[in-house]
Amino acid sequence: MKTCFLSIDVEKRENQENQPFEGVEKLDNILNIFKKHHLKSTLFVTGEVLEKYPELVKKWTNEHEIGCHGYYHIPLDKLGLIEREKQVVDFIGLYKNNFNRSPKGFRAPRNIIDNEQFPILEKYGFLYDASVFPRYPWRLHRYEGYRGRAPINPYFLDRKNYKKKGEANILEIPESPVFLNIPLVGTWLRKLGVGIFKKLFLFKKPRFISFSMHSWDGVKFKGKSSKNSGEKYLKQLDKILGHLNKIGYEFKTGEKIYEEFSENK
Numbered sequence: 538m539k540t541c542f543l544s545i546d547v548e549k550r551e552n553q554e555n556q557p558f559e560g561v562e563k564l565d566n567i568l569n570i571f572k573k574h575h576l577k578s579t580l581f582v583t584g585e586v587l588e589k590y591p592e593l594v595k596k597w598t599n600e601h602e603i604g605c606h607g608y609y610h611i612p613l614d615k616l617g618l619i620e621r622e623k624q625v626v627d628f629i630g631l632y633k634n635n636f637n638r639s640p641k642g643f644r645a646p647r648n649i650i651d652n653e654q655f656p657i658l659e660k661y662g663f664l665y666d667a668s669v670f671p672r673y674p675w676r677l678h679r680y681e682g683y684r685g686r687a688p689i690n691p692y693f694l695d696r697k698n699y700k701k702k703g704e705a706n707i708l709e710i711p712e713s714p715v716f717l718n719i720p721l722v723g724t725w726l727r728k729l730g731v732g733i734f735k736k737l738f739l740f741k742k743p744r745f746i747s748f749s750m751h752s753w754d755g756v757k758f759k760g761k762s763s764k765n766s767g768e769k770y771l772k773q774l775d776k777i778l779g780h781l782n783k784i785g786y787e788f789k790t791g792e793k794i795y796e797e798f799s800e801n802k
């Protein structure tokens with residue numbers, strides 16, 4: 538059986554002066570398409586979003602899992618360790634007030650993560666992280682979230698080197714690519730189109746892939762990397778989800794993937 542980890546980063550759109558939360562308020566654009574295909578996903582929300590839209594986030598929990606995407610979406614390399622811990626503690630407090638439980642999954646803002654973050658996540662009971670891009674195409678186009686090769690299937694990580702398998706209690710659920718190291722993420726789907734991804738799947742259907750997007754992919758916005766945002770993206774999304782279903786991918790939330798991997802640990 539092939540697995541797809543489906544997730545959305547739910548956050549304010551940076552550098553967007555008009556309606557930076559539009560994608561959050563209109564997330565049903567995307568979620569209705571998930572519903573059409575009967576899919577559960579993991580939504581990595583920022584503390585800022587949960588603070589501003591608690592009722593909306595509660596509604597999403599009926600069908601989806603809610604993980605942590607930092608408090609204010611500040612990249613971890615801009616924060617000292619004390620400030621990092623405070624952001625996690627503040628997020629957990631807010632989360633507990635709303636859901637009477639602690640969050641289990643974490644994704645770092647802009648996928649920037651390092652070894653220092655994992656002791657904090659372990660200390661506060663996170664079960665998995667979903668920040669690592671284990672591959673990335675074209676060395677020349679250096680993406681800040683790519684920090685070198687790592688396993689492409691979910692793995693319990695090494696405390697000294699999160700890009701290796703080890704004995705830590707945290708499962709890494711990586712943003713694993715399709716083929717030619719090309720990741721199935723909203724921005725790339727908008728840029729390349731559904732047809733190219735369908736072709737990539739002809740060459741290879743990996744046992745595990747990650748499909749992640751942003752809350753703002755589903756609303757029309759302007760500027761850098763805005764190609765096919767809004768309605769056009771929603772059509773692409775509908776098509777690619779239909780295709781993934783057809784070629785045998787089963788969609789699982791982070792906690793479900795954790796459960797399966799911890800049974801086999």
Ligand SMILES: [Zn+2]
Nearest residue numbers: 546548646647
């Ligand atoms: Zn983000």
